[in-house]
Amino acid sequence: xxxxxxxxxxxxxxxxxxxxxxxxxxxxxxxxxxxxxxHGDKIARASKKEGLAPQDFVDRNAILFQALIxxxxxxxxxxxxxxxxxxxxLGAMNLWSEIEKAGDIYRGKYEGFYCVGCEAFITEKELVDxxxxxxxxxxxxxxxxxxxxxxxxxxxxxxxILQSGxxxxxxxxxxxxxxxxxxxGLDDVSISRPEGAIPWGIPVPxxxxxxxxxxxxxxxxxxxxxxxxxxDDENFKKFWPADVQVIGKDIVRFHSILWPAFxxxxxxxxxxxxxxxxxxxxxxxxxxxxxxxVLDPNEFIDAYGGDALRYYFxxxxxxxxxxxxxxxxxxxxxxxxxxxGLGNLVSRTLKMxxxxxxxxxxxxxxxxxxxxxxxxxxxxxxDLGGFNIPYLVTNNIFPRYHEHMRANEINRGGDVVWELIxxxxxxxxDYEPFKLVKTDKxxxxxxxWGILYGLQAVSxxxxxxxxxxxxxxxxxxxxxxKVDSKGDFTFSVTVPKExxxxxxx
Ligand SMILES: [Zn+2]
Numbered sequence: 001x002x003x004x005x006x007x008x009x010x011x012x013x014x015x016x017x018x019x020x021x022x023x024x025x026x027x028x029x030x031x032x033x034x035x036x037x038x039h040g041d042k043i044a045r046a047s048k049k050e051g052l053a054p055q056d057f058v059d060r061n062a063i064l065f066q067a068l069i070x071x072x073x074x075x076x077x078x079x080x081x082x083x084x085x086x087x088x089x090l091g092a093m094n095l096w097s098e099i100e101k102a103g104d105i106y107r108g109k110y111e112g113f114y115c116v117g118c119e120a121f122i123t124e125k126e127l128v129d130x131x132x133x134x135x136x137x138x139x140x141x142x143x144x145x146x147x148x149x150x151x152x153x154x155x156x157x158x159x160x161i162l163q164s165g166x167x168x169x170x171x172x173x174x175x176x177x178x179x180x181x182x183x184x185g186l187d188d189v190s191i192s193r194p195e196g197a198i199p200w201g202i203p204v205p206x207x208x209x210x211x212x213x214x215x216x217x218x219x220x221x222x223x224x225x226x227x228x229x230x231x232d233d234e235n236f237k238k239f240w241p242a243d244v245q246v247i248g249k250d251i252v253r254f255h256s257i258l259w260p261a262f263x264x265x266x267x268x269x270x271x272x273x274x275x276x277x278x279x280x281x282x283x284x285x286x287x288x289x290x291x292x293x294v295l296d297p298n299e300f301i302d303a304y305g306g307d308a309l310r311y312y313f314x315x316x317x318x319x320x321x322x323x324x325x326x327x328x329x330x331x332x333x334x335x336x337x338x339x340x341g342l343g344n345l346v347s348r349t350l351k352m353x354x355x356x357x358x359x360x361x362x363x364x365x366x367x368x369x370x371x372x373x374x375x376x377x378x379x380x381x382x383d384l385g386g387f388n389i390p391y392l393v394t395n396n397i398f399p400r401y402h403e404h405m406r407a408n409e410i411n412r413g414g415d416v417v418w419e420l421i422x423x424x425x426x427x428x429x430d431y432e433p434f435k436l437v438k439t440d441k442x443x444x445x446x447x448x449w450g451i452l453y454g455l456q457a458v459s460x461x462x463x464x465x466x467x468x469x470x471x472x473x474x475x476x477x478x479x480x481x482k483v484d485s486k487g488d489f490t491f492s493v494t495v496p497k498e499x500x501x502x503x504x505x
Contacts, residue, residue, distance in 0.1 A: 001036045001061050002046040005068045006287070007325065008248070008280045010297035014313040015277060015410060016246045017074045021464035022405050024075075031239040033225050035080035036065060039201040040119050040214035054200040058083055068297060072306050073467055080225035082202075082218055091224025092217050093205045098266035100205070104150040110190045113139035119214045120254075121190055134250060144197060146190040147210060154261040155186045161270065167260055168273040169252070170408065171320040178256045189258065191216040219259045223268065242271040244408065249276050275408050278322035295325060307466040308334055308501070314465035315414030331504055342421055342458070342469075343501035348428065349451045350476060354495045356437050356444065359478075362490040363449025389427075389450035393420070393457045401461055410465070417461045424454045452477060452491045469500060 013034060020032035038058040047057030062081060069076065082088050099105055113122045117135035121142075131138050159182045161167045162175050169175045192210040195203075201211035220228075226240055227233035247255050252274065260270050279286070282293040300309045316333055317323040353361045397420050404413040428451065437444035459473040478492040 001038050001058050001065075002042050004061065004064045005297065006280075007295045007297045007300075008287075009065075010068060010072060010309065011280065011313050011317065011323075012246060012248065012277060013069065013074045013076075014072060014310050015275075015319065017072070017076070018310075018314055018410050018464045019244065019246070019275075019408055021075055021467065025463055029238075031078075031226070031235060032076045033078050033080060033222065034069075034074070034076045035078070035221055035225065036062060036082065037214070037218040037221070038062075038081055038083040039198075039212075039217055041116050041198050041200075042119055044198060044200040045116065055083060071298070071301050072310065078225055080221050082221055088221060088224045089202050091227075091229040092202050092212065092220040094229030095220045095223070095262065095266055095268075096212065096216070097205050098268075099149065099262060102265045102267070104153065104265045105147050105191070106150070108146065108148045108188075108190075109144070110146045110148075111143045112141075114142045115139045123187075142197075144194050146194070146213075147192040147204060147207075148188045149191045149216075149261070149265075151189050151258070151261050152186050154264055155182050157264060158182055158186075158257055158261060161260060162256065167256065167270050169256055170273065170275050174249075174252050174256070174274075174276055178252065181253065181257065186257070215254050215258060216262070219254065219262065222259075222271070228268075241269040244273045244275050245271050246275045246277065249278060252276055275319070277319055278317075281322055281324050283326045284324065295327075300330060304330070304334055304504070305468075305501075307469045308338060310466050311338060311414075314410050315418065316411070318411050319409065334501070335503055337418060338501040339499065339503040341418070341425075343499045345421060345425055345428075345451075346455060346473065346476065347496060347499055349424075349448065349455060350493050350495045352434060352437075352448050353452065353491065353493045356441070357448075359493050359495075360490055361445055361449045361452060361493070362488070363446060363453065364488045389424075389454045392423075393454060397457060397461075405464075413461070414465060417458055417465075420454055420458060420461075424451050424458075427451060427454075449491065452493065456480075472496075472500060 016032060016034065020030050024030045036058070038054075043058060044054050047054045050057060052060070058081070066079065068074075069079065080088060082092075096105075110121070113124070113127070114120070115122045115132040115135060115137070117137060118132060122132055122139050126133070127139070159179055162169070162179055162182075169178070191213045192204050193201075193213055195209055195211055198211055198214075201214065202217050204210040204212055222242060222245065223229075223236060223240060226236035228236045228240070245255060255274050263270050280295075281287065282295060285291055285293060287294045297309060300312075312325070312330060312333065315337070353359055397416060401413050401416040404410070404416065427447070431447045433444040433447040433451075436447065455473065456477055459470045459477065463470040476494050476496055478494060480489045480491060482489045
């Protein structure tokens, strides 16, 4: 919240949104939370620079985040702000009190380094050439009286929950990294700062001379948002523990060590999974203001539409790895996969349906040709020789798509969708229904009906990824009229007035 939303945050929002929409589509009850961590030194300093009070500063930036959420059609149930006294503070303070009751908080003197960028105390052995390796800045020396949390006490239990998979981390490589940190020894951590040191935060219960350390405050948002610590805690009872928490790779340590330790202390169940995504780079370089390669998500949304950016995030970004984005690369993949790919396929097919059958195309889903459901590494869908697209969709495409989506491998789910799209393109090239219609109109209708059936499956699968495009496709593909008991039906389609995706020069 110390600046306008970055393209990396747009990515994180879309990733979480695709997961939430996918599960909602399966009729699973879903609660999707996002929000903003608004306290801490970093925010206080950034607001001072602009001559604003911290609250006014975060209120102003919150509008930018909300606008982005709306533009991208993010379906979050709640946007929690940690400066929200009514919805967040009580939960955060309640968590503190529970930890205190467990005997895990004591007063002590802290003397050491603090990195404002990390909002974290940093030890001498973590420094590289005297600087924080993440921010490349020298930390500040601090000497103050704070409250400490007995993190060291939880080291064995934390190790066992990570080893046993009780708290799953994707990618798994992070588990070993975290276990190595635990094995190197966990010190107790300072979880408050004197009020004078950070003028902006939640007071420690029963000691207003101290404010909660920002991570202690921020992490509790996951439960405060659900009503933890309040009378109206139905959502907390219903939805906690979280099935998945989607985070960036720079904050794994806080989420897989500090956060579970707080919960263990307060006897609150742990989230089930941490999905850790990578960082965005641009043209091979980390985005930074000084390099002038910072990309604003709004630029892409305004030029290409929200679904185009959602497509990029859902298909072109490998969830757990760092990813690259440049304007050139974006345009190239947009033209190839949306304008020429999906958009062109939809236009061509609907035009054929209109031209030869007046928009009403009947088909037969019951004949099952001898196709195999599994394909080997080197085979393509085309090698299966499947003429029966319903059979192919049901037995090959859908199972693989759902396998990836259930595992939160969103880009691999996206790959399956585009595999079907290129198969349908190939199908037109192989059977040439536009020629076939002159010699065998019935067979030509079967092929076009098959492609329409495939497009309907595409629309269903892209619903979590590109909701607006899926809605448009559903309207174009029209209501399906059942013609007999075998499940055969007639499409009644409309030709779009303009392409789904305009080609960009
Ligand atoms: Zn740092």
